[in-house]
Amino acid sequence: MNVVGGYFEWEPTASGEPLHPHARLALNSGRSCVGCLLNVEKPAAVWVPFYCCDALLEPFRAADIPLKHYGLEPDLSVSPGVELGRGERIVVINYFGLQNKQIAALADRWAECLWVDNTQAFFHTPEAPKAFYFNSARKFFGVPDGGYLYSPDDAALPSPETWQRNANYRFEHLILREQGEIFAGHEIFRENERRNGEAITQISRLSESILGGVDYAQAARIRRENYQYLHGELDSRNRLQESLLHLDAEAVPFCYPFLPQPPILHQQLWDQQIFAPQLWAECVSRDGRGFDWERELSRELLSLPIDQRLGRAEMDRILEVLDAVA
Ligand SMILES: Cc1ncc(COP(=O)(O)O)c(C=O)c1O
Numbered sequence: 001m002n003v004v005g006g007y008f009e010w011e012p013t014a015s016g017e018p019l020h021p022h023a024r025l026a027l028n029s030g031r032s033c034v035g036c037l038l039n040v041e042k043p044a045a046v047w048v049p050f051y052c053c054d055a056l057l058e059p060f061r062a063a064d065i066p067l068k069h070y071g072l073e074p075d076l077s078v079s080p081g082v083e084l085g086r087g088e089r090i091v092v093i094n095y096f097g098l099q100n101k102q103i104a105a106l107a108d109r110w111a112e113c114l115w116v117d118n119t120q121a122f123f124h125t126p127e128a129p130k131a132f133y134f135n136s137a138r139k140f141f142g143v144p145d146g147g148y149l150y151s152p153d154d155a156a157l158p159s160p161e162t163w164q165r166n167a168n169y170r171f172e173h174l175i176l177r178e179q180g181e182i183f184a185g186h187e188i189f190r191e192n193e194r195r196n197g198e199a200i201t202q203i204s205r206l207s208e209s210i211l212g213g214v215d216y217a218q219a220a221r222i223r224r225e226n227y228q229y230l231h232g233e234l235d236s237r238n239r240l241q242e243s244l245l246h247l248d249a250e251a252v253p254f255c256y257p258f259l260p261q262p263p264i265l266h267q268q269l270w271d272q273q274i275f276a277p278q279l280w281a282e283c284v285s286r287d288g289r290g291f292d293w294e295r296e297l298s299r300e301l302l303s304l305p306i307d308q309r310l311g312r313a314e315m316d317r318i319l320e321v322l323d324a325v326a
Contacts, residue, residue, distance in 0.1 A: 010206055010209065012205065012209040012212075013209055013210070013212070013213045015212070015213055016212060016213050016214060016215060016216070017216070018211065018212055019122075019123070019125065019211070019214070019216050020125060020135075020148040022125070022127075022150075023148035023149060023150050024149055024150055024151045024155075024157055025148070025149040025151075025157060025158075025160055025202075026146070026147075026148055026149075026160070026202060026203040026208070027146075027147050027148075027149060027163070027200060027201065027202060027203060028145040028146065028147060028166040028169075028196055028200070028201045028202070028203055028204065029136060029138075029145055029146070029147045029196035029197065030055075030056070030117070030119045030134050030135065030136035030147045031055060031056070031058055031059050031147075031196065031197045032059075032147055032196075032197075032199075032200040032201065033134030033135075033147050033148075033149040034056070034059040034060075034091075034115070034134065035059040035062065035063065035200050036149065036157070036158070036200055037089075037115060037132060037134075037149075038059055038060070038063040038065055039063070040155075040156065040157055040158070041089065043065060043087055043088060043089040044066070044085070044086065044087030044088055045065065045066040045067070045068055045085070045087070045088045045089075046060060046065055046066075046067060046068070046088065046089045046090065046091060046115075047067075047068045047069075047070050047082055047084065047088065047089070047090040047091065048060070048067050048068070048069060048070075048090075048091045049069070049070055049071075049072060049078075049091070049092070049093055049294070050069040050070065050071060050072075050283065050286070050288060050291040050294045051072055051076075051093075051280075051283060051291075051294035051297055051298065052091075052093060052117075052280065052283065053279070053280040053282065053283070054280070054282045055193075055197060056091070056093075056117065056119075058197050059197075068088075069288055069291070070082045070090075071290070071291055071293065071294060072293060072294060072297075074241055074293070075241045075243050075244045076095050076099070076240075076244055077099075077102055078090075078092060078106065084110065084113055088113070089113050089114070089115055090110060090113060090114055090115065091115045091116075091117055092106055092114060092115070092116055092117065093117040093119075093120070094116060094117065094118050094120060094121040094124065095120060095244075095257070096120050096244075096253055096254050096255055096256075096257045096303075097118075097120045097121035097122075097123070097124065097251055097252055097253045097254045098244055098245065098246075098247065098248075098251055098253060098257075099121075099244070100121065100124055100248060100250060100251055101248060103116050106131070107126075107129070107130045107131040108130070110131065111130045111131060111152070112130070112131060112132065112151075112152050112155065113131075114130075114131035114132070115131065115132045115133075115134070116131055116132065116133040116134070117134065118133050118134060118135040119134070119135055119136040119139055119147075120139065120254035120255075121135065121251075121252075121254065122135045122136070122137060122139065122140040122141075122252075122254075123140075123216070123220055123251075123252035124252075125150075126150050128153070129150045129151060129152055130152055131152070132149065132150065132151050132152070132155070133149070133150040134147055134148065134149045134150070135147060135148050137203075137207060137211060138193075138196070139254065140219075140254070140307070141210070141211065141214060141219075142174045142177070142178075142210070143174075143206070143207040143210050143211060144169035144170065144171040144174065144192055144204060144206060144207055145166050145169050145192075145196055145203060145204050145207050146203045146204075146207040146208070146211060147203070160202055163200050163201050163202050164201050164202065165201060165202045165203075165204060165205060166201035166202060166203060166204040166207075167201075167204065168195050168198060168199070168201065169192055169195055169196070169204055169206075170188045170189075170191050170192040170195065171192070171206065172185065172188050173185030173186070173188040173189040173192065176188070218308065219252075219307075219308035220252045222307075222308040222310070222311070223252050223253055223306055223307060223308060224247060224251075224252060224253070226256070226306035226307075226310055226311070226314075226315055227247055227253045227256050227306045228247060229312065229315050230256040230258075230304060230306060230315055230318070230319070231245060231247070231256060233319055234256070234258055234260075234319075234322070237258075237260055237261070238257075238258055238259055238260070239259040239260070239261050240257055240258075240259045240301075244257075245257070253306060254303075255276075255303040255304055255305060255306055256303075256304040256306050257301055257302075257303060257304075258301070258302040258303075258304050258322075259297070259300055259301050259302070260300075260302065260322075260326070262326075263299070263300040264302060264322065264325055264326065265325075266278045266302065268321075268325040269302065269321060269322075269325070272321045272324075272325075274304075274305070274317070274318055274321050275305065276302045276303050276304050276305060277303050278298070278303075279297075279298065279301060279303050280298055281298065283295065283297075283298035284298045284299050304318055305318075
């Protein structure tokens with residue numbers, strides 16, 4: 001029975017323009033979007049890049065769907081050797097949110113057999129999608145959950161009411177972070193990450209409300225400015241190819257990916273309170289012969305923060321620390 005009256009819950013504040021009004025489904029996480037596609041499409045096998053996190057692999061293991069790993073070219077495009085067999089699908093990650101154009105070409109080639117992982121490209125809003133696309137709001141904003149799924153118009157997907165609203169989340173870490181208590185919130189953050197992979201639900205009302213009030217134009221502008229600034233300073237020392245690093249007019253990046261020569265340890269940045277995550281430690285020791293380039297990326301690539309909370313002062317501090325540890 002619904003309780004009437006009593007103390008207030010979080011006040012819904014949505015007043016801005018939502019970013020994903022045309023998504024087909026608004027679910028709780030990227031993993032739930034993949035889980036939904038696996039339930040509907042029941043593929044014979046799915047090609048997944050070796051350079052990915054374990055979280056992406058969870059729904060495949062849960063649904064017992066065979067995986068085939070593929071490698072990446074020097075510009076992080078899909079290895080040209082990949083040929084989809086009957087009933088197979090392929091996941092392509094839009095790395096760092098920098099690959100919208102490459103992905104559009106792949107959508108022409110593979111159409112609905114392509115599942116685009118836009119978890120690093122939250123601002124990408126495909127129009128009249130030929131392929132499937134999913135993203136993850138937590139990677140870009142302070143919300144407990146949220147992942148939007150885009151599909152071709154004629155794709156038969158369950159209606160949103162199939163699932164309950166997500167109530168299985170933690171959000172106290174968001175408040176602790178706001179209060180400057182980043183370490184105190186870390187365990188809760190991890191617990192929330194885990195819960196987001198547990199069951200498919202609709203996005204929580206809390207995240208929907210917060211995401212409805214975000215100034216997306218401002219967030220996009222700041223991310224792009226920070227990225228361009230770091231790129232201007234680090235370009236000549238970055239081993240990643242310019243064709244990847246070039247920021248297209250529409251792209252809103254996740255981070256600035258820096259592959260320095262000689263390598264810099266993540267820990268050296270963490271010691272200076274620069275939290276550049278390692279994408280992805282688990283990939284270094286993952287089973288599978290070869291994939292040396294992918295393991296190198298996992299070991300050595302620094303995912304430098306450029307998000308909308310940060311400005312020129314923080315970018316300069318990152319540059320100072322990089323110079324000091326080089
Ligand atoms: C590349 C990539 N794909 C998919 C996921 C899964 O997204 P979510 O955590 O929203 O389920 C993640 C992160 O966990 C990721 O880094």
